[in-house]
Amino acid sequence: xxxxxxxxxxxxxxxxxxxxxxxxxxxREFGLDPDGILKMASNENPLGPxxxxxxxxxxxxxxxxxxxxxxxxxxxxxxxxKWGLSPSQFAFGNGSNELLEFVAQCFVGxxxxxxxxxxxxxxxxxxxxxxxxxxxxVPMPGLRYDLDMLRDAVTEKTKVVFMTNPNNPTGCVVKGxxxxxxVRSLPEHVVFCYDEAYTEYQDxxxxxxxxxxxxxxxxxxxxxxxxxxxxxxxxxxGYTSEEIAGYINRAREPFNxxxxxxIGALAALDDTDFVKESKxxxxxxxxxxxxxxxxxxxxxxxxxxxxxxxxxxxxxGAFVKMQKSGVIVRxxxxxxxxxxxxxxxxxxxxNERCIEExxxxx
Ligand SMILES: *Cc1c(COP(=O)(O)O)cnc(C)c1O
Numbered sequence: 001x002x003x004x005x006x007x008x009x010x011x012x013x014x015x016x017x018x019x020x021x022x023x024x025x026x027x028r029e030f031g032l033d034p035d036g037i038l039k040m041a042s043n044e045n046p047l048g049p050x051x052x053x054x055x056x057x058x059x060x061x062x063x064x065x066x067x068x069x070x071x072x073x074x075x076x077x078x079x080x081x082k083w084g085l086s087p088s089q090f091a092f093g094n095g096s097n098e099l100l101e102f103v104a105q106c107f108v109g110x111x112x113x114x115x116x117x118x119x120x121x122x123x124x125x126x127x128x129x130x131x132x133x134x135x136x137x138v139p140m141p142g143l144r145y146d147l148d149m150l151r152d153a154v155t156e157k158t159k160v161v162f163m164t165n166p167n168n169p170t171g172c173v174v175k176g177x178x179x180x181x182x183v184r185s186l187p188e189h190v191v192f193c194y195d196e197a198y199t200e201y202q203d204x205x206x207x208x209x210x211x212x213x214x215x216x217x218x219x220x221x222x223x224x225x226x227x228x229x230x231x232x233x234x235x236x237x238g239y240t241s242e243e244i245a246g247y248i249n250r251a252r253e254p255f256n257x258x259x260x261x262x263i264g265a266l267a268a269l270d271d272t273d274f275v276k277e278s279k280x281x282x283x284x285x286x287x288x289x290x291x292x293x294x295x296x297x298x299x300x301x302x303x304x305x306x307x308x309x310x311x312x313x314x315x316x317g318a319f320v321k322m323q324k325s326g327v328i329v330r331x332x333x334x335x336x337x338x339x340x341x342x343x344x345x346x347x348x349x350x351n352e353r354c355i356e357e358x359x360x361x362x
Contacts, residue, residue, distance in 0.1 A: 010132050017126060020330050026323050038350055041330040043168070043198075043307050045229030046346040047281060049264075050274045053230055056267035057260055068259035075266050079237060082269065085209065089239050091248040092257045096197060096223040096236025100162075101127045102251040103193050103219060106244075107159045108133040115153045116162040117145055119170050119335050121195060124162040133159070143170040143301050143309070143337075147182045154190060161186065164195035165206060166304030169335055169342045173304040176206035183211050183218060191217040191244070198305035200227040200275060201282055212241055219244055224261075226306060227278050228268040235261035282306050285345035292355040296362070307344045312362070315341050321361035327354050 004012070020041030027034040040046075072092045080087040093099035104127035108114060111134065116124040118137040128135050138153045140146065145167065154161065166173045183192050192211075199205050199222070211218045219240035225231035235257055238248065268274075289308045293300040299311040312318050315338060319331045330342040343354060 010129055014126065014129050017122060018334055021323070021328050023328070026326070026328055030324050032326050037326045037328065038346065038353060039328045040344040040346055040350065040354055041328045042231070043226055043305070043344045044231050045227065045278055046344070046350055047229060047274070047278055049229040050268040050271040052271040052274065053228070053264040053268040056263050060260065060263045063259065066259065068255050068257060068262060070254045072257055072262055075237070075262050078266060078269060079239070083209065083239055085239055086242065088242045089212070089245050091238045091240065091245045093236050093238070093252070094256050094258075095225060095234040096195065096221040096238070097123055098256065099221050099236055099238045099248065100124065100193070100195070101130070102248045103160060103191065104128055104131045104133065105251045106247045107191050111157065112159040113155060113157040114160045114162060115150060115158055117150070117167065119143060119167070119337060120162065121164050121168050122334055140170065144172040145174055147174070147178060151182060151185055154186060156189070158190050160191045160193050162193045162195065164197060166198045166202065168197065168305065169307070169330070169332055169337070170301055170309060171303045171305045171307060172301070173202065176204065179206050180208065180211060183208070183216060188217070191219065194218060194220045196220055197223045197226055201279055201305050212239070215241070217241070217244065224265045224268055227275055228265070228271070229274070229278070230264050230268060233261040233264045234258070235265045281347060282345050284348060285351045288348060288351045289343065289345065289355070296359065307342050309340050309342050311339050312341060313339070315339050318358065318361040322357045325357045325360070327357045329354070
């Protein structure tokens with residue numbers, strides 16, 4: 001029996017998402033002790049998980065025999081107060097990644113188009129192809145968004161425009177006013193999906209709630225995977241119009257956000273000290289990398305979020321050599337940037353080690 005003839009064509013052609021290489025994989029491949037390996041590949045929080053979340057989780061393990069609250073009631077109430085939006089304007093996902101898929105499932109069908117930056121999060125592409133849609137990937141000169149080009153790519157067939165700010169993997173930042181003007185320039189048949197995975201690392205967060213209140217089709221996505229340090233729990237949320245939140249609510253499975261994720265997220269929202277410290281460490285680390293790249297005479301891109309990009313003559317070679325020394329960074333071949341490595345900013349001592357190994361690998 002050959003399933004090849006019955007699988008949908010666009011599923012067969014779907015590229016596979018390559019995650020940052022897990023520590024255990026590198027340990028097995030290179031015969032290393034996993035405890036000595038430093039992972040700077042997936043923009044995870046180098047300080048670990050939010051301590052408040054860990055404390056809350058450990059007291060709730062005995063309730064795992066129960067299904068989670070499919071409606072995320074407590075989290076919804078808390079976020080409603082935090083953002084001054086109605087509880088019914090929120091949608092929750094098993095990571096914000098799942099919400100990206102829901103957006104595609106709700107709005108993208110066969111022949112529809114989505115528009116996004118060519119060097120922007122690869123899930124926009126995967127979610128589109130999965131639904132049989134067509135990707136319109138817009139060049140990003142100098143690793144930055146060109147909003148005019150992005151706008152020009154929008155046609156009658158466009159259903160969703162995806163943007164992440166700060167962008168992953170380049171880290172470029174677009175000012176709030178420019179984002180708002182861009183959204184106001186979009187036709188009514190387009191949903192603007194604004195991915196805010198790294199927004200907490202910025203001093204000034206862009207606020208698109210006025211656009212949502214104006215009745216524009218905007219959905220903003222947040223995650224607990226980055227500054228809150230809860231990537232392993234898998235939880236993210238979107239805030240949008242009541243109408244769009246309602247559609248997403250229909251696309252999800254009844255218990256898509258597990259109970260520990262809800263408890264962890266609830267506690268993490270109160271962990272302002274942890275968020276502050278994560279940001280502080282990140283700012284220090286960024287300067288460390290920038291100075292090191294300047295000293296080495298390497299071209300780099302460093303602007304927002306919790307990572308930096310560096311250009312090398314042999315990025316693939318350096319990627320392997322650094323792994324042998326127990327440091328995992330991220331190649332960018334899938335983003336059409338084979339000469340660039342993306343490095344997640346760590347604690348000062350992690351950054352030192354990474355810089356040393358990078359030097360040795362050149
Ligand atoms: C990390 C990241 C996310 C968050 O993914 P989760 O599924 O919430 O872990 C979303 N968008 C971008 C651009 C990211 O880099």
